Amino acid sequence: MALNFGNAEFVRSAAGPSQFVRDGAPQIVFAGRSNVGKSSVINRLLGRKNFARVGSAPGKTSQINYFRIDRQAYLVDLPGYGYAKVSKTEKERWGQLMESYFQDEGELITLGVLIVDARHKPTADDCVMCDWFRQSGCPMIVVANKVDKLKKSEVEANLQLIRDTLQMAEGEPMVAFSAEKGEGKETLLRELSLHCG
Secondary structure (H helix, E strand, O other): OOOOOOOEEEEEEEOOHHHOOOOOOOEEEEEEEOOOOHHHHHHHHHOOOOOOOOOOOOOOOOOEEEEEEOOOEEEEEOOOEOOOOOOHHHHHHHHHHHHHHHOOOOOOOOEEEEEEEOOOOOOHHHHHHHHHHHHOOOOEEEEEEOHHHOOHHHHHHHHHHHHHHOOOOOOOOEEEOOOOOOOOHHHHHHHHHHHHO
16 A cells, blocks of 8 residues: 655654654664765655755754654654764764664664765765664665766666675666656555555
8 A cells, every 4th residue: 555655744863762663563664975965865765845855954853753644654753863063972973872772672664765875985984884784674665866967878877886885686676866856756655554554
């Protein structure tokens, strides 16, 4: 059954484990570097302009944000990582928050969505996040955003580089995506509904 991503409501921001949602509903977890356009991808999926706040400066999302989708599942927006202009203590706080979410005994994650930049080789931080998803035992979809910024002739090689760097298995899904143009939206919605519908 397809989830209606147009039917979305903000539920809460969690700053610590006591605020995590543990009601048994599927949780689709979005992660990505601070400047990869994660909020824009979420907004494109939900068909809203500014639903997930698009920060004027990357790295503004410092809590775990929960959105209820179609009253059946949660879209979970994790803090962006790897942005240099954040204090060391703030980075450590983010790290602890993420770690406690990933290691929660409730096994909260149904599906991981890792957003990377289609134009570049995934960073060390991207690889760490990819490993966190794998260790949590949940399936994962990689979304290569900003594909509209590549020449057609570059796309295939760039996607292969992402696959190789993240050591993706043969059948692991990757969606070439453009938050700006909407390319890949239907494919990604299908994949998400497949796991959580």
